[in-house]
Amino acid sequence: MDSANTSDFITSATYIDPDKLANFLSDKKPYCLFLDIDGTLAEFTVDPKDSFIPTSTLDLIQAIQDYGVKVAVVTGRSLNEAKQMLSLLEVPIAATHGLQLSWLNGNIVNINLAQLTQIKDTVTHYCLPYPDLYIENKPYSCTLHYRKNPTLADISYDLMSKAIANFDNWSVKQGKYVWEAIPKSVNKGLAILDLLQHISLSEPLCPIFIGDDITDEAGFAAVQNVSIGLDSDYKSKKLLTGMGIKVGNEATCANYYVQDIDEVRDLLHSFLKIAMSDSL
Numbered sequence: 001m002d003s004a005n006t007s008d009f010i011t012s013a014t015y016i017d018p019d020k021l022a023n024f025l026s027d028k029k030p031y032c033l034f035l036d037i038d039g040t041l042a043e044f045t046v047d048p049k050d051s052f053i054p055t056s057t058l059d060l061i062q063a064i065q066d067y068g069v070k071v072a073v074v075t076g077r078s079l080n081e082a083k084q085m086l087s088l089l090e091v092p093i094a095a096t097h098g099l100q101l102s103w104l105n106g107n108i109v110n111i112n113l114a115q116l117t118q119i120k121d122t123v124t125h126y127c128l129p130y131p132d133l134y135i136e137n138k139p140y141s142c143t144l145h146y147r148k149n150p151t152l153a154d155i156s157y158d159l160m161s162k163a164i165a166n167f168d169n170w171s172v173k174q175g176k177y178v179w180e181a182i183p184k185s186v187n188k189g190l191a192i193l194d195l196l197q198h199i200s201l202s203e204p205l206c207p208i209f210i211g212d213d214i215t216d217e218a219g220f221a222a223v224q225n226v227s228i229g230l231d232s233d234y235k236s237k238k239l240l241t242g243m244g245i246k247v248g249n250e251a252t253c254a255n256y257y258v259q260d261i262d263e264v265r266d267l268l269h270s271f272l273k274i275a276m277s278d279s280l
C-alpha cells in the first residue's frame with residue numbers, strides 16, 4: 001500500500017475554532033489555499049456521481065479569489081469530474097492525485113496506459129463475484145469502491161494488490177472506502193509543489209492545505225515541510241512553512257484540524273473576512 005504508516009502521523013493536531021482562524025494565522029502573508037474535494041468540500045455519497053459541492057461553498061471560494069487570494073484544488077477525482085463539481089469556478093486543479101494538471105489540459109506523461117488497461121481488466125474480472133464493489137470510471141487510475149459493503153475492505157485490497165503485482169511502478173493508495181491503483185511516484189504532496197510553482201508570482205506564498213483523507217497526508221507533509229516516510233522527500237524540494245488542516249480528528253501529520261465539512265465552510269467564511277479586511 002502506498003501511504004505512510006498511520007503510526008507515523010502525530011495525533012496532537014490543534015483544533016482550530018473556525019471563528020478564531022485569525023488567531024492561528026501567522027503574518028506569513030500572502031496566503032494561498034489548497035483545497036481537497038471529497039470529504040472536505042463535498043459530503044460523501046455511496047455513488048461518487050451523486051456528490052456535489054454546495055453552491056454556497058463555490059460562491060465563498062469565488063469571493064475569496066475575488067479578494068486576491070490564490071486558490072487551487074488538489075483532488076483524487078479525474079480532471080473532468082473535478083471541473084464538473086467546481087462548475088463555473090475557475091481555479092487551477094491538480095486532479096487524479098496530481099497526475100492531471102489543468103493548466104497542461106490534463107495531458108499525462110507519467111503513466112503506462114497499456115498497463116492501466118491490463119490492471120482495469122484484471123480488477124473487473126476479480127470483482128465479478130462481488131456485485132457490491134464498484135469500479136469508478138476514471139481515465140488514469142483504477143479506482144475500486146467498497147463503501148456499499150465495508151466488510152469487503154480486505155478482499156478488495158487483496159484483489160487490487162494482485163492486479164498490480166506484475167507492475168513495479170504501480171501502487172495501491174488507500175482512501176475512504178476506496179482503493180486506487182496509481183503510478184507510485186504520484187501523490188498530493190508533489191501535486192501541491194507543482195501547483196505552487198504554477199501560481200506563485202514574484203513573492204513566495206504561504207500555503208494552507210485543507211483535506212480529510214489518508215492521501216491528503218502527503219499534502220500536509222509538503223506544506224509543513226515534514227517527512228512522513230513516503231518515497232518522495234519534500235524537505236529537499238522547497239522550504240515551506242505552511243499549514244496543514246485536517247478535516248476530522250483521526251491521526252494525522254497536519255498541525256491543525258477542524259471537525260467536519262460544516263466547519264470547513266465556517267473556516268472559509270473566516271478566511272474571506274480576513275481577506276476582505278486585508279484589502280482595506
Ligand SMILES: O=P(O)(O)OC[C@H]1O[C@H](O[C@H]2O[C@H](CO)[C@@H](O)[C@H](O)[C@H]2O)[C@H](O)[C@@H](O)[C@@H]1O
Binds near residue numbers: 043044136177178
Ligand atoms: O482527493 P479527493 O477529492 O478527496 O478525492 C478522493 C476520492 O474521492 C471520491 O471517493 C470518495 O467520495 C465518494 C463520493 O462521496 C465516496 O463514495 C467514496 O467512498 C470516497 O472515497 C472519488 O470517487 C475518488 O475517485 C477520489 O479518488
